Structure formats: C-alpha cells, structure tokens
Amino acid sequence: MIDSHCHLNFPDIRVDIKNIIKRCEANGVNKLLTINTNPDEFDDHLNLIKDFDNIYIAYGIHPDKVIENTYLSFADIENRIKDSRVIGIGETGLDFYHSIEFKKKQYEIFESHIRASKEFDLPIIIHQRDSEKEIIEVLKKYKNDKLKLVFHCFTGSNELLQFCIENKYYISLSGIITFKNANILRETIKNASLDLLLVETDSPFLAPTPMRGKNNEPSFVKFTADYLANFYSMKNETFYQLTDNNFYKLFSRAKEYS
DSSP states (O other), X not given: OEEEEEOTTSHHHHTTHHXXXXXXXXXXXXXXXXXXXXXXXXXXXXXXXXXXXTEEEEEOOOGGGOOTTXXXXXXXXXXXXXXXXXXXXXXXXXXXXXXXXXHHHHHHHHHHHHHHHHHHTOOEEEEEESOHHHHHHHHHTTGGGOOOEEETTOOOOHHHHHHHHHHTOEEEEOGGGGSTTOHHHHHHHTTOOGGGEEEOOOBTSOOOTTSTTSOOOGGGHHHHHHHHHHHTTOOHHHHHHHHHHHHHHHSHHHHHHO
C-alpha cells in the first residue's frame, strides 16, 4: 500500500518518525508521499526523510501560506527536483474557507504551480476548500494541456467528480470516507473511476474509523484502503494493487526512483 498524501514534517509525526515508519511496515504500507507546504521548510523536510528510501516528497506552497508577497520560483523548483525523491508539485489550489484576504494572490500562485507542472512534467497535488467552482474554472483554461493532477482528500460534488473523469484527473480518498456522516461523499464516489483513484491519510489529520480521536499517521491508510475495498466489492489485496498502480501511473518519477 501507498499513502499518497501525508505531512511527515508536522510536529505530531516528526517526533516519532522512526516508530511511525516501523508501524507502516507492520501494516503493509511500503511507500509514502510526504507533502511540503512551505518552501522555507523544504530543506529541513528533505533532511527528515533522508534515511528512508521508501519516502517521496512534493514541493509547493499551500494556499493557506499565500500572502501578498508570495512567489513561486521556477529556478528554485528546478534546483529542488535534482533530488529524485521530488515527484510532485504542491500541494496547491484555492482555499476560501480559512481566508479570502489574499484571494487574487491565491489564484496567481495556483496558476504558477500549474505552469511549473507543465514545465517540469510533474503532477500537481490540488487542495480545494470552498473553491470547487473556482478551481474548475481555472483548470478549464488548461483543458488542452492534458494536465497530470490529483484532487487530494476528495470531498467534492458529483459535478467535480465528473469533471475529473472527463479530464482523466485523479482523486484521492482519505479517512473521511469512513466517517458516519460521510453519506453524501459515499454516494458521490460510487461513480468514481477506479483507474483514477488513490488513497491517503493526510496525516496527522483525519484519522479514519476505527482510529478516530487519535493523531493520524501513514500506517492508518490501511483502514481506509480496507474500507474502500469492501465498498467497491473487491478483495483487499486487489484494491491495494490497483491504487498502487494508479499512484505510479500518475507519479511516474516514483517508479523510476523505486
């Protein structure tokens, strides 16, 4: 199994990272993609994972980190991706839930990530919150570019799901799908394309049932994967293999690094 989205440099995880990786091994989680959200933290983040050859990393600026003078440097990205562990751009996107103070700047930085994805042929990891229609409108402008991307922690509408299917965009499901109050999401993802599906923890957030109330960690992706295997009437191992293959199709640089 692969946890396609976690944050290993967040305080609740980094303090216990060696034991967390051991628990991943015990649960059959053999690859992780850790997401950097602030360029100023990237060197420290990369150093954190340097002793683990089964961890990839993505480089980008989370929309929550965007302020008036935020700038995404292509030269910086080009330098960072010399390290083969860097396999994606982001997470990026639009978040109008926490703040709309720098709304215009969020758009600018989001589109900078898209251009970087095209320039360096790396997939984009998209964060969306209270911004579904706006993100769709941005992506429609790049329809002919055949962007490679994933909507992480997908909680979108059927409209967004169909938009993803039409454009061969991936979605990634988190522990939210196991929550009792996630009936609308479950109804939506019944129509998902299994060839465009990933699983994630988004740890240290959103621990799945039966781990609710605990700090989430990458080993818990097994609970989400097992839940989804049952949801889609598949054997667990078959579902693991399916989503692993999807991960490597999207993050093709990961396969080269493996």
